[in-house]
Amino acid sequence: MLYAILCYNSEDLVYSWPKEHEDATMGRLSMVQQKLATAGRLGPVARLMPTTTATTLRKDSEPALVIDGPFAETKEQLLGFYVVECTGLEQALETARELGNANPGGAYEIRPIALLNPAGPGFNSWSAQR
Amino acid sequence: MNPAAWIEAAFTSARPQAIAALLRYFRDLDVAEEAFQDACLRALKSWPQNGAPRDPTAWIIFVGRNAAIDAIRRRRKLEQLPPEETLSDLEDAESKLAEQLDSADYRDDLLRLLFVCCHPELPAPQQIALALRVVSGLSVRQIARAFLVSEAAMEQRITRAKNRIGAGTVPFDTPSPAERTQRLGVVATMIYLLFNEGYSGTGESAGLRTQLCEEAIRLGRLLLRLFPSEPEMMGLTALLLLQHARAKARLDAQGEIVLLEEQDRGLWDGTLIAEGLALIDKAVRHRRPGPYQVQAAIAALHSRAAGSRDTDWAEIDLLYATLERLQPSPVVTLNRSVAVAKTEGPGAALALIEPLEPRLSEYFHFHGARGAYLHQLGRDEEAREAFQRAVALAGSAAEAAHIRLHLDGLVKDRVPSTPAGESAK
Numbered sequence: 201m202l203y204a205i206l207c208y209n210s211e212d213l214v215y216s217w218p219k220e221h222e223d224a225t226m227g228r229l230s231m232v233q234q235k236l237a238t239a240g241r242l243g244p245v246a247r248l249m250p251t252t253t254a255t256t257l258r259k260d261s262e263p264a265l266v267i268d269g270p271f272a273e274t275k276e277q278l279l280g281f282y283v284v285e286c287t288g289l290e291q292a293l294e295t296a297r298e299l300g301n302a303n304p305g306g307a308y309e310i311r312p313i314a315l316l317n318p319a320g321p322g323f324n325s326w327s328a329q330r
Numbered sequence: 331m332n333p334a335a336w337i338e339a340a341f342t343s344a345r346p347q348a349i350a351a352l353l354r355y356f357r358d359l360d361v362a363e364e365a366f367q368d369a370c371l372r373a374l375k376s377w378p379q380n381g382a383p384r385d386p387t388a389w390i391i392f393v394g395r396n397a398a399i400d401a402i403r404r405r406r407k408l409e410q411l412p413p414e415e416t417l418s419d420l421e422d423a424e425s426k427l428a429e430q431l432d433s434a435d436y437r438d439d440l441l442r443l444l445f446v447c448c449h450p451e452l453p454a455p456q457q458i459a460l461a462l463r464v465v466s467g468l469s470v471r472q473i474a475r476a477f478l479v480s481e482a483a484m485e486q487r488i489t490r491a492k493n494r495i496g497a498g499t500v501p502f503d504t505p506s507p508a509e510r511t512q513r514l515g516v517v518a519t520m521i522y523l524l525f526n527e528g529y530s531g532t533g534e535s536a537g538l539r540t541q542l543c544e545e546a547i548r549l550g551r552l553l554l555r556l557f558p559s560e561p562e563m564m565g566l567t568a569l570l571l572l573q574h575a576r577a578k579a580r581l582d583a584q585g586e587i588v589l590l591e592e593q594d595r596g597l598w599d600g601t602l603i604a605e606g607l608a609l610i611d612k613a614v615r616h617r618r619p620g621p622y623q624v625q626a627a628i629a630a631l632h633s634r635a636a637g638s639r640d641t642d643w644a645e646i647d648l649l650y651a652t653l654e655r656l657q658p659s660p661v662v663t664l665n666r667s668v669a670v671a672k673t674e675g676p677g678a679a680l681a682l683i684e685p686l687e688p689r690l691s692e693y694f695h696f697h698g699a700r701g702a703y704l705h706q707l708g709r710d711e712e713a714r715e716a717f718q719r720a721v722a723l724a725g726s727a728a729e730a731a732h733i734r735l736h737l738d739g740l741v742k743d744r745v746p747s748t749p750a751g752e753s754a755k
Contacts, residue, residue: 210343211555211752212343212344212387212552213339213340213343215341215343215385215548215551216339216340216342216343216548217335218335218338218339220335220341221336223333224749238687249604249605250551250605251555252554252555252558252564252567252609253608253609254604255612255613266615267559268558268559268612269555269558269559275384275385305336305382
């Protein structure tokens with residue numbers, strides 16, 4: 201089954217990391233990802249830009265309302281996500297723990313994925329990333 | 331995992347909001363700073379043993395506030411005659427604390443703290459130094475080195491700044507929307523100056539000054555999170571991100587300035603550029619253009635171009651014309667002349683800046699640009715004079731060295747010609 205591992209942490213805190221800490225953390229995370237990739241279990245991984253770049257479309261009003269900022273004002277913000285193939289919740293938790301050891305602090309929300317659409321034709325992930 | 335690094339980051343990220351809240355309780359910068367310091371010392375003992383709190387900032391505010399109240403009570407016992415209002419004030423604050431911690435007051439707290447640092451009687455360098463010390467928590471030593479002054483001189487500058495903003499002048503009422511907008515503008519200017527202070531660093535101090543740029547970006551993002559719908563805050567943050575994205579390409583191995591046209595664009599930071607462009611996109615939707623947005627849009631055009639030849643100079647010229655309308659200044663016109671030189675040739679650029687001479691006669695960049703246009707027009711004798719005036723006015727060794735290169739160039743190629751790629755009319 202596919203799981204999304206949604207990464208929550210205090211944005212203030214993460215953006216205050218000294219460069220060495222950031223590099224060391226990313227190094228440890230990439231080792232965990234490498235392991236998942238080798239096992240053929242790693243799907244898309246995304247790191248989101250800061251919430252200051254977010255825009256929210258409230259579509260429960262007519263016309264829909266465009267609001268600057270993230271959907272939820274919380275102490276911890278959604279900063280990124282992984283998509284990982286797991287045998288079940290136990291393995292998903294195990295994977296999240298491994299990622300958590302590499303990057304302590306904050307929280308992971310583990311959510312089974314109901315439907316994952318592979319990229320459409322002509323989608324160029326590199327240009328999308330730029 | 332290095333827990334010390336995590337705790338340091340927690341202190342750094344908590345500091346602006348914690349000091350801001352403590353300033354509201356105690357209405358005194360020194361007391362607020364001491365309370366924060368005290369809370370950090372306790373955190374260093376408590377967190378490794380008991381685990382980190384879920385909300386480190388709230389923890390520091392609570393503990394810092396209690397520690398400072400304790401200290402005041404102890405002093406009261408010693409001094410016998412207590413200032414009665416101070417104490418009743420504190421108890422009042424105490425009862426309100428819980429509900430205030432999560433409320434929108436936080437926003438006004440932080441704005442107030444930054445605004446206090448921007449006291450109109452303080453000259454800009456003092457405003458910046460005070461903000462770096464109080465809000466960002468840089469050590470006096472770090473600030474002194476970035477400003478190339480002695481530690482003692484910087485200590486004195488900060489103390490003097492603090493004394494100048496006497497307790498009576500700190501605005502503690504909740505600001506009206508108009509006051510809030512006005513304060514935001516003042517604070518934005520300070521953040522912009524802080525960035526420029528870092529940006530103008532060259533040579534040996536360049537590395538130290540990078541920290542000032544990063545701090546300005548952090549404050550910009552922080553304010554933008556509190557005021558998410560202010561297009562000028564988006565513009566300011568975008569401008570800083572786009573400028574800072576070029577940091578690695580701006581100076582060569584000797585710490586000397588590399589002009590935009592000659593920079594290795596492969597060294598530009600794509601992540602910062604993407605974030606800056608995203609913010610401009612958001613700002614434009616508001617249809618409330620302002621000077622920061624326009625400057626960010628100009629920086630964005632440079633960021634999007636693969637090189638000088640691919641740059642949309644006509645659009646940059648238009649944007650500078652808009653900026654001249656929004657914020658008339660001879661320096662803006664001088665900058666515009668660079669785009670005019672590209673679209674209409676050095677003759678038109680020179681004609682645009684000649685009338686600025688009386689106001690910019692002491693300005694390094696004026697003589698540098700004038701010399702370049704004269705040289706392009708083949709008027710080398712006048713170009714040499716202009717470059718020599720620029721060297722005399724250079725603010726840093728790197729600036730002077732850059733102009734000397736032009737002077738050397740004049741000697742080497744005696745035959746004047748319009749350089750290839752320049753579209754002279």
